[in-house]
Structure formats: C-alpha cells, structure tokens
C-alpha cells in the first residue's frame with residue numbers, strides 16, 4: 001500500500017551508515033522470553049501452515065492450540081490529516097514458550113526446526129526491528145543476551161547497508177499496520193480475524 005502518511009523509518013545516529021550483524025547461532029534469542037514475545041502475522045501463519053502441511057481448519061485449530069498464544073499488542077496510528085494520533089490496544093498472536101528456559105517449541109538442539117518458514121520477526125532480527133534500529137539503548141539491552149549484537153556495537157560482523165535496513169524496517173511496519181487495519185475492520189476482535197482460534201486461548 002502506498003501510504004504517504006505512514007511513519008518514516010528512523011535510524012539511530014549510530015546506524016545511519018548501516019548495522020553490523022553476523023548471527024553466532026547460539027540460540028539464546030529463541031529462549032528466555034520472559035521479557036518478550038515472538039509475534040506472528042497472517043503471512044507467517046500461512047507460510048507455517050504450508051511448511052507443516054496443515055491443510056484443514058481442524059488442523060489449523062490443533063496447531064493453534066498447541067503452539068500459539070494470544071498476547072496484548074498496541075499500535076500508534078494517526079489518521080491522514082488528523083492532528084493527533086492514538087495508541088490502540090488489541091490482541092495479537094505469538095508463539096507459546098515451553099520448559100524451564102522458556103524456549104520456542106521449534107528450537108531443537110539449538111536449531112530452528114522451521115528455519116525456512118520461521119516468522120518474519122525471527123528472519124528480520126535485528127535489522128528489521130524498528131525498536132532496535134531507532135534506539136541504541138534498546139539495542140544495548142538486547143545485546144546482553146545476544147553476542148552478535150555485542151559484536152555489532154563494536155562494528156564487527158557483516159555490514160547491512162542503510163537501504164537494506166530501511167527495506168526490512170518498512171516491511172515490519174507494513175505488516176504491523178496491515179494487521180492493525182484488519183483488526184480495526186473486525187471490531188478489534190481477534191476471533192473474527194483468525195476464526196481457527198478457540199476462546200479458551202484467552203485464559204491460558
């Protein structure tokens with residue numbers, strides 16, 4: 001969607017010329033989710049269903065019950081021409097985490113078992129995460145768990161250009177915005193957007 005009103009992607013000064021990043025495959029970002037979530041959007045679910053060969057609604061229902069959870073989300077939106085915007089609160093989907101170390105169910109022996117179909121949020125880390133590329137303090141916080149981000153702060157790793165970062169960050173923003181529009185069209189009722197969810201997921 002061409003949208004002249006969409007938020008402009010902002011880069012922290014440190015990242016204006018790019019971000020260094022080479023993942024060390026330690027798996028740390030796939031566990032220990034006390035402070036975060038792995039969000040899933042419609043395209044993620046379609047890709048996962050295809051990858052896992054889930055073809056029926058019943059199959060999707062079972063998948064959702066086993067692997068997904070309903071989480072609180074928010075999105076800032078300013079209507080075209082409006083003076084002020086507003087932060088909307090609504091529900092989104094994310095992965096459940098399991099075990100003492102709160103790992104993603106798809107992490108086995110430190111490897112992602114759905115690597116080719118992993119959600120956008122996992123594919124885009126960190127260069128497509130607006131909250132990291134526009135805020136060095138968030139980047140620093142995340143670097144406590146991620147050795148690749150520590151290296152990045154020392155300008156070590158593969159260099160992703162400003163253009164690449166903006167492309168990824170725009171994609172994240174568009175996904176969030178499209179989901180927000182879809183929710184708004186459906187009275188912010190996640191069960192209308194995703195009919196395969198069961199109501200008891202709200203209380204898990």
Ligand code: SF4
Pocket residue numbers: 022023024025026027028029030125145146147148149
């Ligand atoms: S924590 Fe960082 S280095 Fe480790 S797997 Fe995740 S992205 Fe890669």
Ligand code: SF4
Pocket residue numbers: 029030038104105106107108111112113114115118119122
């Ligand atoms: S889907 Fe894969 S990359 Fe994403 S959190 Fe789970 S194991 Fe990690």
